[in-house]
Amino acid sequence: MADASEKPLGLHNVVSVSMGLIVSMSCLVSLGQGAGESGLMFIPAMVIALLLNICSAACMAELNALMPNATGGLVQYTLAGLGPLPTLVTMVGGYLICNILCGGVEAAIFGSVMVETIPLAIPAAVYPTIVSIIVAVAALKGVDIFAKLQDFVSYLLLFSMIALGLIGAFQLGTGAVVAQPAAVTTNAASVVSAVGVASWLFVGAEYAIPISKDVRNANRNIPLGMMISLALICVMDTLVVIGFWHYVPWGELAESASPHLLYGESLLGNVGKVWMSVVSALAFIGSQNSTVNGLSQICDGMTKVNMMPRFFSRKNRFGAPAAAILFVTISICLIAYFSGDSSDAISFLILVVTVLWLVSYIFADIDVLVLRRRFPKAPRAFKVPGGPAIPVIGIAGTVFMIANISSDPAEAVAIWILAGVTFLVLGVYSFFWIKYKMRMPVFKPVPIPEVLAMENDLYYEIRHRRGIWR
Incomplete structure (x- = not known):
């Protein structure tokens, strides 16, 4: 393993990778539509969602400190905590399917904005x-090129959005200032109902974890970087929502398929529209870069425990999982090609993906509680303070966000049913894969030393030669 001083990435890289997936095209859409439905009352909803996501991010950081250098991150954590079935269901549903679908939606929105x-x-x-081809080439060049691209895109995006937010918040735009109420509704129930939508604005900070093995002082920089990125995003989004209030009627914002583009044009005319188009491009590049790199690392980690075909672990001369990178890139492009640009369809799919992702957060919080109980004296360079309080708050808060995923009861039920059917199908698939491909007990947790031993390619080779793993 490389000495800490030789590792190429630092705190600023962790922040940029965390922000890269969170500040995406779909998040810009959710921000505009959430604000359009709630007005400034969307800001306290965002703060609640921020605090709940900080709980889950802290739990992810503790798991990373317990099992550092685990290629797949949550793959290994859940395998040690809850066993193969919950691991395979969570990773395939909560990450692979979820993020590939999300990447396709991002791509479709980006294409529409460019047209x-x-x-x-x-x-x-x-x-x-x-853009996908450019990102794939960067990912194939290894983690250093990936990080440089992510730094450039994420920080330029952050400063652009803050600038556009400040111009709107202080009414410095060239467009006409709109006279409208600060909030669409003013009761507490409106804040509660908006938390589910706001949660999508903060999911994905844990995508910094797969790069932890390349980060200097990862035990400090991984949790700190995730917290900084979440806080910066909340500040940025708050400024933009205030800008929305001054320049775009709430109703138009809620109904727009590209509310961020509408805001840019209302704020600064054609200059603002072009500027926001550049922001859209940066958001797509950043999210695509994080998605391709993160998912390819997760696929690589899943092959180590025989949860995906061995093909996905093939590396190129730069050490990048080339087969997984190409698979993720091609899948996203195909979904984008067949996607529509309906505002309602995009919003619905974003909410379904949110539920799938949030369920994986619940599993991570449970992993923390289970592994603390099973291995209380195991060394942890970072541990979430307050005993079981924060993981329990994280679980309860995530369930709360899922329960309030939509203010429309009929839409919420449809979202829950689709997410439930997805997990049911994955559960059946996972049972047979684990039983007959992996030949392991479906619910029996794997000891941490054995999970860490799986990082070595010889573990797979020996089990495969002995006919244990097919």
Whole structure:
């Protein structure tokens, strides 16, 4: 293992990777539509969602400190905490399917924004495909190139959004200031109902964990970087929501498929529209970069425990999991190609993906409690303070966000049913895969030393040669 001083990444890289997935095209859409439905009351909803997501991020950091250098992150944590079945269901549903679908939605939104902004007869799918190819090439060059691209994109995006928010908040735009109530509704119930939508604005900070083995002083920088990124995003989004209030009617904001583009044009005219288009491009590049790198690392980690075909662990000369990178990239492009640009369809899919992702957070919080009980004296360079309080708050808060995923009862039920059916199908698939491919007890946790031993390729090879793993 490389000495800490030789590791290429620092705290600023952790912050940029965490922000890269969170500040995405779909988050810009959710921010505008959430604010359009609640007005400034969306800000306290965001703060509640921020605090709940901080609890889950802290739990992820503790798991990383307990099992450092685990390639797949949550794969290994849940395998040691809850066993193979919950692990496979969570990772395939909560991460692979969830993030590939989300990446496809991001790509579709980006294509629509580019078509609306650039007056050329170019199909919408061309734009995200070009960006995806560039991102894939960067990922194939290894973690150092990935991190440099992420730094440039994430910080430029952050400063642009803060600038656009400040211009709107202080009414410095060239557009007409809108006279409208500060809030669409003013009762506490409106804040509660908006927390589910606001939760999507903060999921994904844990995508910094797969790069922890390349981070200097990871025990400090991983949890600190995730917390800093979440706090910066909350400040940025708050400023933008105030800007929305001054320049865009709430109703138009809620109904727009590209509310961020509407805001840019209302704020600064054509200059603002072009600026926000650049922001959209940065958001897509950043989220695509984080998704491709993070998911490829997760796929690599899952092959080590025989939860995915061995093909996905193939590396190139830069040490990048090339097969997994290409698989994720091609899947996202295909979903983008077949996706529509309906505002309602995009919003619904974002909420379904949110539920799938939040369930994986519940498992991570449970992992912390289980592993503390099973291995109370195991060394942890970082431990969430307050005993079981924060993991329990994280679980309860995540359940709360899922329960309030939509203010429309019919839509909420549809979201729960679709997410439930997805997990049920994955459960059946996982049972047979574990029983007949992995030949392991489906619910029996794997001891931590054995999970860490799986990082060595010889573990798979020996079990495969002996006919234990097929």
